[in-house]
Amino acid sequence: MARLNVNIQNLELKNPVMTASGTFGYGLEFADFIHLEDLGGIIVKGTTLHPREGNDYPRMVETASGMLNCVGLQNKGVDYFCKHIYPEIKSIDTNMIVNVSGSTLEDYAECAARINELDKIPAIELNISCPNVRQGGMAFGVTCEGAASVVKAVRAKYNKTLIVKLSPNVTNIADIACAVEAEGADSVSLINTLMGMAIDIEKRKPILSIGTGGLSGPAVKPVALRMVWQVAKAVKIPVVGLGGICTAQDAIEFLMAGATAIEIGTANFLDPAVTIKVRDGINDWLDRHGCQSVQEIIGAIS
């Protein structure tokens, strides 16, 4: 057994495998398939200050080795989360991390402040990169100034581990990463979905209700991996890598590209127990290669 534990600044993870926001519900949906406490962390659904109904159906379509979604951050709002969901998940013995979204700086900061009060939520992942909401969301994540301004506003109200999730829909993702690092982000995670589209040629109209959606799954992996590698070289803070990870080999590629931890999203839909298989696969690989600790392979290519 190699040592699998890693740290994202003060946050200790039992192993580098976490789940990606929006693909794993609140974790409980997967309790029949895995022991949730075996994960390094669970990043729950995107949460906003006010309730959101999300976009109209259809919200998803399968594309070659991937899928597009335009869920649009449907959630019942942070107060509902604190009152009704937090009590149900706070005893799960792993890092329960809330993904926070907003459309104004004030909303982001206020939402983060409410979650700061919750003892058993040691970190948030700030989503400045959602492609599926009209205002805010990704708009902040596509410029250095926008990204820096959200992180600054949230940092002032939030004193636990702050992970900032970056949009791949930018010209230079490393610049954005540096901008959020400078404002005190503890870590960056990437990538969120890549903006995409699919058309129903019989109806001559887009399949998704809002026309476009975010691409995820194995189709995005090479792009995500390249971006993680670029960002890991550019920043000093730990990087969390995701995008298309389905197997231990995929995960190890991200670790070698410089990610300290990884998240698994779309692959949970194919195999609800994939996360644990990836964790075990990383361990087997380390054992086979005589590594004492997963730390030995983080950034091992650079």
Add this chain to the structure above:
Amino acid sequence: MLDLQVVSVDTLSDKYVLIKLTYGHPLPSMVPGQFVEVLIDNGAQTFLRRPISINNVDIEKNQLWLLVAMVGDGTRHLARLKAGDSLNCVLPLGNGFTFPDTVMQAAERRFLLVGGGVGVAPLLYFGKELHDMGCVPSFLLGARTAKDLLLVREFMRYGNVYLTTEDGSGGEKGFVTDHSILKSERFDQISTCGPLPMMKAVARYAAKVNTYCEASLENMMACGLGACLCCVEKTKMGNVCVCKEGPVFDVNKLLWL
């Protein structure tokens, strides 16, 4: 998540197959209206699971039946399965049709099960369970043409069967909502599954005659577990997941009427 084994794949027509599956241990208990998420082949075009209704459960033989319409790569792949192949399924998922609480209620309650096309799938298991409770359900089954009327003989084992086809090649000509049985008889519960326009027409009929009506929806799904919020239907309670809160809904909760 179980690796089930294919017992047989029967071709019902050029469009439909009936797949019978079994398992080395007793199958988990499943109620009519629930569905399974089957893993196709991890191929580039078919890597998400496909939701398929539980068509029948044969407890004695420890078999699960799936009735599949070949509409795309995933379902065509299922149709090519051979006896002995394994099929990875997450099951059972979702909530079933409304059942009578007691045997006494079952005997008195008049059920009409309305299916169109491959939407007849979950109604067979539902009808069988009702039959086993001492009820004689009525099945109103519709299709384009006679050869798309599926498993009619199976349905006849469990209740009264009424048929319609759009071209008149089987049963009465027209849509299910045109069938004469709806003019001559009244029911206490209508449960329906099939194409959306058909289910909406059935719901309008039920509203007109003031009868409880529930419909099984087939929204596109990614996870099937209530985790991704892709499969939502607009309801009077806002957007709800069909996979977790449904797939069977009281039509009065939907925004159809």
